[in-house]
Amino acid sequence: MDGYEGKLCGVDIAECDSDPCMNGATCLESRTPGQEFFVGYLCNCRNGFEGAHCQVNIDECESSPCLNGGHCEDGVNRYTCECPMYFEGTDCERDTRTCDLALCQNGATCIDIDNGFACRCVVGYGGALCESAINSCAFEPCKNTGVCKYERACQCLNSVPDLLAHCKSNETCEYETCVDLKDCDVRELAYSCDCLGTGYAGVNCTEDIDECQTGDNDCSNSGRCVNTLGGYSCDCSGTGFTGDFCTEDIDECDALPCMNGASCTNNRPGFECSCAGGYQGPLCETETDECASGPCQNGGVCRDRINGYACNCNNTGYTGQGCTVDVDECTVNGHRCSSGSTCVNLPGTYRCQCPDGYRGDLCERLPVQGAQPHRVLIPALVFLIFILIISVYSWWCLRQARKMQGKYNPAEEEKYDNSLPMSAFEVDNDERLV
Template identity: 35%
Template structure:
């Protein structure tokens, strides 16, 4: 009997089915022909049979009808490599070229630089990206805590701040105002360097760590910067008006006085 899938043709004493739709066979054209035999999916692809056709189901690294075309993962996934890594496409895959301090397939793993660090015994190593720091115990200094701290002996004058050079291990004294020298033990003579710090003709007198100003008559203040107001004590009598001058004053008297 004829159907949409086949046509019956007399064949001697029986009917022979002629399949009208390609891809089927069988007595009644009921069997879908497996098109996968004889067709090869490359690079690990899996053949999926269809009706008079087939498709290759490819692994993620491949594409195309027969899984022969390489997938450029670097173009499809621009952020595949993390932390500044560079993506390099390969046939059938990709590789991330990581910057210093990072590792792993996608450069997401921070390399533990403390694993190979040479911090001295007793110090603490703190890992950073592509580097490390050594936290030194008391009395030690230097990049690897391998030097004795020169500041332990308090070489700087009291009131100074002592720093140890991590490269050379030498101490450096940051002196307070008024002192100079390697250990801040020398008084700075403020009166002999630069212009006179005392104003209005005042005499500079050097002292230990500082200076004082001996002011001329009529001026006062640490630097003789203030004009003394001789009229402040109201020296003029009988309603006279006081005029302040440098080091003196003048009274302007009322008439009849």
């Protein structure tokens, strides 16, 4: 165990004999193990020192006791302040400056007060001597080209003179310069933004104005308002106008929109095409189908042409531009009535008036023979007589055959051997073959 020696550690060592404590400290021996001074000894430091052996000189300057820029000099259990010019006192706390020194800067007004002087800064400056420009606009808080205007961030109210309210660069009041804290007013903002004409609103001109919603837009002639960030635009499509606000008429004729020889007239808005004959449509782009109205009558075939039509009246019986004029087939010799018949003109056709006895559309059939009946009757009578003779003869032959009363069956030889002359069978006519 420290501080003891011997076989049973029972002999206390006299540590203080070797002067372990520094800087004039008092050394105390510990005599009883486990009690007050178990280490064996203790250094009782003088004021201004610390540490186990009082080896450390305490730095009294550490708390920066010297005010107003005074230089601190550390001593033993004390400090001394070397004050700058015009400052006095232990801690340089006394300000002996007066307005005579004209220390206020940047156009500030100087006021003599009990301890020194005070500067009333002009707007835009702060600090004890108004030496710092504290224009919060320097931080550019106003966006989107909003114009920033600096306003003092703090002021003292009521009985406290305004001039005593100094603004630090961060624009909070130096409260200590106000007599009473409650009298010092800090504005939330030390600036204001003028957003006029920026298209934005809000404290910092960051909120887009929807000009289409507010109606604060100049889109004309039914141009469609389109909101954009910081402004708006006008969609002039379909209006016939152009320009930022759809106010300039488009001369559409410049682009030669009218087709097929049409003439173009610029209007405000729009334009107009005057079509050449035979064309139609807004741009005269369509060739008119003159056949569409069915101008060809009586089955005439219509053929469309430019700015007109033609009727093919072939085989209709009509003629003329619209196949409306009847063809007089009888006079133009266009009929086929047989000679001798009379042509009668009809609308779209003709007919043939046949002479007596002639028939057919064209009276082409010969006259009927009924007018000379002997030409038919005589051949018919001859024919009948012929039939009668044949019949009588046949009857006579049949009667003769029945008189024979028998039948003849030829032998096989008769059937197949034609060489046998019929004379071999010559018998009496009355003899019957069996």
